[in-house]
Amino acid sequence: MFGVTILGNNSALPVYDRHPTAQVVTLNDQLFLIDCGEGTQIQLSRYRIRRSRINHIFISHLHGDHYFGLTGLITSFGLMNREADLHLHAPEPLKQIIDLQLAAADTRLPYTLHFHPLQNEGMIVDEEKFSVECFQVYHRIQCWGFIIREKKKARRINKETIHQHDIPTVFYENLKDGEDYINPAGEITQNEAVTIANTPARSYAFCGDTIYNENIADCVKDISLVYHETTYLKDLEDRAASRFHSTTIQAGNIATLANAKRLLIGHFSSKYETLDEFLAETKEVFPDTELALEGVTFIIS
Amino acid sequence: MFGVTILGNNSALPVYDRHPTAQVVTLNDQLFLIDCGEGTQIQLSRYRIRRSRINHIFISHLHGDHYFGLTGLITSFGLMNREADLHLHAPEPLKQIIDLQLAAADTRLPYTLHFHPLQNEGMIVDEEKFSVECFQVYHRIQCWGFIIREKKKARRINKETIHQHDIPTVFYENLKDGEDYINPAGEITQNEAVTIANTPARSYAFCGDTIYNENIADCVKDISLVYHETTYLKDLEDRAASRFHSTTIQAGNIATLANAKRLLIGHFSSKYETLDEFLAETKEVFPDTELALEGVTFIIS
Numbered sequence: 072m073f074g075v076t077i078l079g080n081n082s083a084l085p086v087y088d089r090h091p092t093a094q095v096v097t098l099n100d101q102l103f104l105i106d107c108g109e110g111t112q113i114q115l116s117r118y119r120i121r122r123s124r125i126n127h128i129f130i131s132h133l134h135g136d137h138y139f140g141l142t143g144l145i146t147s148f149g150l151m152n153r154e155a156d157l158h159l160h161a162p163e164p165l166k167q168i169i170d171l172q173l174a175a176a177d178t179r180l181p182y183t184l185h186f187h188p189l190q191n192e193g194m195i196v197d198e199e200k201f202s203v204e205c206f207q208v209y210h211r212i213q214c215w216g217f218i219i220r221e222k223k224k225a226r227r228i229n230k231e232t233i234h235q236h237d238i239p240t241v242f243y244e245n246l247k248d249g250e251d252y253i254n255p256a257g258e259i260t261q262n263e264a265v266t267i268a269n270t271p272a273r274s275y276a277f278c279g280d281t282i283y284n285e286n287i288a289d290c291v292k293d294i295s296l297v298y299h300e301t302t303y304l305k306d307l308e309d310r311a312a313s314r315f316h317s318t319t320i321q322a323g324n325i326a327t328l329a330n331a332k333r334l335l336i337g338h339f340s341s342k343y344e345t346l347d348e349f350l351a352e353t354k355e356v357f358p359d360t361e362l363a364l365e366g367v368t369f370i371i372s
Numbered sequence: 373m374f375g376v377t378i379l380g381n382n383s384a385l386p387v388y389d390r391h392p393t394a395q396v397v398t399l400n401d402q403l404f405l406i407d408c409g410e411g412t413q414i415q416l417s418r419y420r421i422r423r424s425r426i427n428h429i430f431i432s433h434l435h436g437d438h439y440f441g442l443t444g445l446i447t448s449f450g451l452m453n454r455e456a457d458l459h460l461h462a463p464e465p466l467k468q469i470i471d472l473q474l475a476a477a478d479t480r481l482p483y484t485l486h487f488h489p490l491q492n493e494g495m496i497v498d499e500e501k502f503s504v505e506c507f508q509v510y511h512r513i514q515c516w517g518f519i520i521r522e523k524k525k526a527r528r529i530n531k532e533t534i535h536q537h538d539i540p541t542v543f544y545e546n547l548k549d550g551e552d553y554i555n556p557a558g559e560i561t562q563n564e565a566v567t568i569a570n571t572p573a574r575s576y577a578f579c580g581d582t583i584y585n586e587n588i589a590d591c592v593k594d595i596s597l598v599y600h601e602t603t604y605l606k607d608l609e610d611r612a613a614s615r616f617h618s619t620t621i622q623a624g625n626i627a628t629l630a631n632a633k634r635l636l637i638g639h640f641s642s643k644y645e646t647l648d649e650f651l652a653e654t655k656e657v658f659p660d661t662e663l664a665l666e667g668v669t670f671i672i673s
Contacts (some may be wrong), residue, residue, distance in 0.1 A: 084448055085414050109444045110411045113386050133476040135447050143410045143440045147385055164476040168469065176467040177513050212478050273386040 072096050073273050074219060075296070076368040077337065078114035082316075084341040085109070085134040090365060091136035092338060094298070095120055096219050096275055098201050103219060104128045104144075105277050108201075111140035112147055118366050122325040123153065126205065127196060130161035131279030132214035138165065143174045149180045156183045160195055162213055188294035189215050192290075198222075206290040208281035212313045216281075218291065220274040225249055226266035234296025263316070273371050276331075280338065282312055283321040288328035294333045296371045297331040298363065303354050319349055324358050332372075337363030374399050374522060375573050376597070377669040379415035379639040383603050383617075384437040386410070388645055389630045391666060392437035392639070395599070396421055397520050398669075399502050405429045405445075406578050412441035413448055419667050425456065428497060428504065428666055431462035432580030433515035440467065443473045447623045457484045458662060461496055463508070463514055464489040490516050493591075499523075507591040508580035512616045517582075519592065521575040526550055527567035527585050534566045574672050577632075581639065583613055584622040589629035598632040599664060601639035620650055624657025633673075638664030 074097050093107025095115075102124040102292065104111075115122050122144075130138050138161070150155065159165075164324030166186045173180070189205055196203035204218045209245035238252045238260060246252065247269075252260040276291040277298045291297050302316035311318050317325075321334065328332035334357050339346060346362050353360040361369060375398050380391030393411025405412075405427040416423050423445075431439050439462070449458065460466075467487045474481070479591075488496060490506055497504035505519045525548035539553045539561060547553065549571075553561040578591040579600045592598050603617035612619050618626075620637065627635035635658050637650060644650070648662050654661040663671060 084451055086417065090414075109441060110414060111413060113391075114386065133473075135444050135473065135477060139440065139444045140410060143436050146436050150385055162476070164472070168476065171465070171469050171472065172434075172436065175463070175469065176436060195667050207465075212476075 073194040073367045074276070074370040075275055075298070075335070075371065076118060076120065077363045077365050078111055078118065079106075079108045080339060080363045080365055081136075082338050082340050083134065085136075086111070087344055089339065090114055090177065093132075093140065094223045094277065095125070096262075098138055098221055101126065101201065102125065103203070103370065106131055107139075107141040107278070108136045108139045108145055112144045112222075114365070115144075122148070122157075123151075125157070126155065127158045129162065129205075129215075130159070130165060130219050131148045131216070131277070132210055132212055133162050133164060133214070135260040135281065137204070141165075143170055144309075145169065145180065145184065146173075146178060148178070148182065149178065153180075153182045156185060158185045158187060158196070160189055160301045161186045162215075163190070182217075189213075189272075193261040208279050208287060209284045209315065210280045210282065214279045214281060216276060216287065216290065218274055218276045218294065218364075221272045221305070223269050223272040225269060226262070227269045229265055229267050236260050236265055238264075238265065275371050278313065278325070281293060281317060282315045283317050283324070285325070285328055288325050291325075291329045294329060294357065296333045296335060296369065297326055297329060298335040298337065299325050301336040301349055301353060302338050302340045306341070319352035320356055323360065326357040326360070333369075334360040335363045335369060336360060374576070374672040375401060375597070375669045376576055376636070376672065377419060377421065378638065378664045379419065379421075380409050380608075381640060381658055381664045381666055382437075383639050383641050384435065386437075387642045390640065390642075391415060392440070393432075394441065395664075396426070396580065399520065399522060401425065402427065402502065403468040404504070404520060407432055407438040407580070408440075408442040408445060410440040413445045415666070416445075421446070423449070424452075424456070426457060426458070428459045428461065430504070430506075430516075430518050430578075431460070431508075431511055432517070433511055434463050434466060434580070435511075435513065435581065438580070442466075444472065446476070446481065446485065447474075447479060449483065451480065453484045454481075457486060458486060459486045461488045461490055461504075462515075464491070490514075507588075509580050509583045509588060511581045511617065515580045515582060516577035517577060517579040517588065517591065518573055519577045519595065522573045524570050524573040526570060527563070528570045530566055530568050531568045535560045537566055539566065544595075549642055576672050579626070581616065582618060583616045584618050584625070586626070586629060589623070589626045592626075592630045592632065595630060597634045597636060597670065598627055598630060598634040599638065600626050602637040602650055602654060603639050603641050605644070605649055621657055624654045624661065627658040627661070633660065634670075635661040636664045636670060637661060641642045641659050 382390035
């Protein structure tokens with residue numbers, strides 16, 4: 072299972088029961104939280120998300136609608152007696168803010184909170200089965216995008232043919248890497264005889280608040296699912312630019328340029344009560360678009 | 373109109389659609405916000421409260437469930453182009469936290485935020501028609517209670533008799549202060565002939581998170597309506613004490629000792645799904661008790 076669940080899809084002013092930005096990415100048994108606007112812990116409860124499985128939190132930038140729920144969540148983890156380490160990847164100034172808030176409350180967390188400041192583009196988490204990269208987006212203050220990729224071996228075992236060959240199971244990982252097998256007698260089993268090419272690894276990109284910038288398309292090239300903000304409809308392109316935000320058409324353009332498989336749009340301005348036009352306009356440019364509706368999980372395929 | 377509207381009545385971990393502490397006190401055209409837990413601005417919208425009329429915010433202490441919604445609200449006031457001054461009365465360390473958060477977001481507020489650190493017990497707001505006092509309560513960290521009092525002249529004009537006397541209207545305020553009127557000819561109108569004694573001024577006391585302490589009863593003596601926390605039912609008195617909180621019975625005792633007219637209870641622990649027992653237990657001690665249910669406005673009489 073690889074999917075993203077939307078907890079908040081609104082821009083700064085919460086309205087119409089839409090909440091500030093927060094998303095949970097599920098990759099098998101791992102949960103990743105991207106942004107943590109005010110009320111995120113309440114949204115986690117509402118959608119019955121197992122918060123104890125969140126080990127990494129990523130904060131795109133320090134506008135409040137993207138992190139004002141964070142210290143509450145961190146504190147609640149403590150009240151719930153969390154013991155597992157928690158990794159927080161965020162712009163540097165957030166550390167001092169959290170430290171001050173915990174000190175003012177005389178709170179000592181019963182678990183270790185690792186703060187990883189976002190400084191350079193590139194890999195920020197590199198585990199056996201997944202990786203996370205960050206890249207720059209273009210907002211009024213420093214702002215980051217994130218890409219979560221599953222890792223897959225190039226090939227997988229062909230269950231129909233493998234038993235016709237006498238290959239020790241300890242060698243299976245080598246087979247997945249494309250190696251041939253040579254038995255003690257020197258006989259060769261060609262890799263292709265016992266493996267098949269794997270499907271490409273899937274990936275999810277979150278592009279934080281940003282003005283239109285085609286560099287982003289390069290960063291998220293060939294992504295399975297890209298989330299790109301659409302704060303405004305296309306007629307407000309000038310306002311979008313002046314506030315370092317994007318329109319529907321611009322998000323569609325980025326997805327097209329990136330050769331993305333699918334596009335998810337959100338961060339809707341509080342001035343819009345309904346969202347149908349966001350979908351219609353973006354689809355003009357990029358048909359495989361969906362609205363980031365709260366409570367919905369989008370499967371990444 | 374003098375009343376208090378409950379926006380949040382839960383203790384630290386939000387559950388069962390109960391929110392962290394926040395209350396709005398309405399006194400005629402003035403709104404006062406007491407505490408501002410995470411999600412308060414969403415609750416203000418839900419209950420259609422005219423946030424532009426809030427000119428004073430009081431924060432009892434710096435546990436997150438009492439202020440993590442504050443910087444979001446302050447920022448939203450800015451996004452809504454507020455121009456009126458806003459007065460924030462709170463423990464000193466909050467200033468640095470807010471300053472850091474606003475700086476990290478590169479936010480400049482379009483209105484003036486006056487920060488008034490809570491330092492000594494006594495009057496903190498003294499206006500023509502109301503006053504606000506703070507007093508110490510007893511929690512794990514510095515914590516304050518607040519009393520909002522309407523101000524009334526001692527007497528009011530007797531509309532039935534005033535026209536039988538030739539008294540200039542500019543002297544009416546002196547009459548309300550109890551003075552007799554002497555006309556240019558030296559003739560005296562006794563004050564009692566043209567005024568009647570006013571009803572006592574009404575008052576509301578908010579006792580923030582606190583362990584049981586009878587000093588509080590002295591602070592809120594003869595109050596019209598007192599809010600006192602009841603984090604736990606009576607069987608958990610030891611747990612309440614160890615966490616610097618109170619039980620139902622203890623809140624009822626404070627209201628009794630204070631000679632309060634009515635008692636409002638809240639800050640219910642997340643361990644309780646239903647609240648009926650809180651009401652039943654507190655009423656054993658103090659019958660005029662009500663649950664601080666969210667969305668409900670309690671009129672202060």
